[in-house]
Amino acid sequence: MNKKSGMMSFSILMLSLLPMSTGATASTIPGLMKQFPAVSSETAELTVTIPSFTMAVVIILSSLIVKRIGTKKLVLAGTALTAFGAGLSMFSPSVAVLLIARAIMGAGIGAFNTLCISLIDRLYSGQQREQMLGFQNTFQGLGAAGGALGVGLILMYSNWRMAFGIYLISVVLFVLYLFYVPEVRYDNDDPQTVGQADEKVSWMSKLQFGYYWIVMFILMVFYMTVNVKMPTYILNNHFGALSVGSTAVVVMSIGTIIGGLIYGFIESIAKNATLVMAIAIEAVGVFMISTAGSALACFIGAFTVGFSFGLFIPFIFSKGLSFVPKKYGNDATTILMISTNGANFLCPYVSKFINIGGTDRSLFMMSGVIASILGIIELVKLLANRPRRTVPEA
Secondary structure: OOOHHHHHHHHHHHHHHHHOOOHHHHHHHHHHHHHHHOOOHHHHHHHHHHHHHHEEEEEEHHHHHHHHHHHHHHHHHHHHHHHHHHHHHHOOOOHHHHHHHHHHHHHHHHHOOOOHHHHHHHHHHHHHHHHHHHHHHHHHHHHHHHHHHHHHHHHHHHHHHHHHHHHHHHHHHHHHHEEEEEEEOOOOOOHHHOOOOOOOOOHHHHHHHHHHHHHHHHHHHHHHHHHHHHHHHHOOOOOOOOHHHHHHHHHHHHHHHHHHHHHHHHHHHHHHHHHHHHHHHHHHHHHHHHHHOHHHHHHHHHHHHHHHHHHHHHHHHHHHHHOHHHHHHHHHHHHHHHHHHHHHHHHHHHHHHOOOOOOHHHHHHHHHHHHHHHHHHHHHHHOOOOOOOOOOOO
């Protein structure tokens, strides 16, 4: 890969630092409530969660906007909005302005969120495409872990407002994308998609795409269950303080980073069996957490779940996008992201529904059982589609 294409790849991957970092500023809530004592805890928490809402809305709209203005303008507008929202958050005079600023920031990230993956699908192919999808997941993990650590460091030496400065990395993303990534279009003017305007997606392809959408949703619910429940699980079982539980979440992000880094290598060997492997790893991780007797066991389980996330996310996106023409890659990516965002939002409700025992241990145990069943279904599907060896005639 020459220098130019190397910088293009790096610039595209850098966009993935922001989508999973929106919750990194949760540590600013105590400082915010101290400065604004009249603000309710729900409103304070809204400053952390509101970017996810506007991001989800703009993700859906962006699939329509990108066909009109192209990827270049959309990414540049998105990163500029993110930087503006970050700056306004740092100097907002009131909580109301802060909420507006955070909403703007979420909208900015939502503008280019789907392009983090669909650009890779469009610009790369073969094993390089698989490696890039794995690296994309790694950069997401780096954004989540690095964002949380960055906020923690800023709070050690400055006030809570300055913590929003971590999102000014979007200025760097703006510059990188401006100079190193070419225009890519998702309309009929794109020479790469000439002849695809009237190409239809078969019902079989739609069914297969829908299958992976459901698998993604289920696996993401279990991943988010561990992410959300782990700190209080460790605290309630007297394995350590709340800070130990927070460390377990960072360990899970490290697992994601490592999984994404070696995804390309694993996929080149395991091929279609990669998903079965990822599901089995996640099942083992949640089973381990459900039977844990110490913080160390929870850490290992969290790392395992994070590692599986680093494998199944790029695989499902790669597999799902293979069922649609390149022209519809961004639309397909948007639909798959609705699955992940929907899982994030519905996680508490799904967890409550499947938690027959009513405890966190029983919830993790049930998650492992369902993941195991899903793994068996995927294994049967894999074996059924295995090429049959022909017996030569005598």
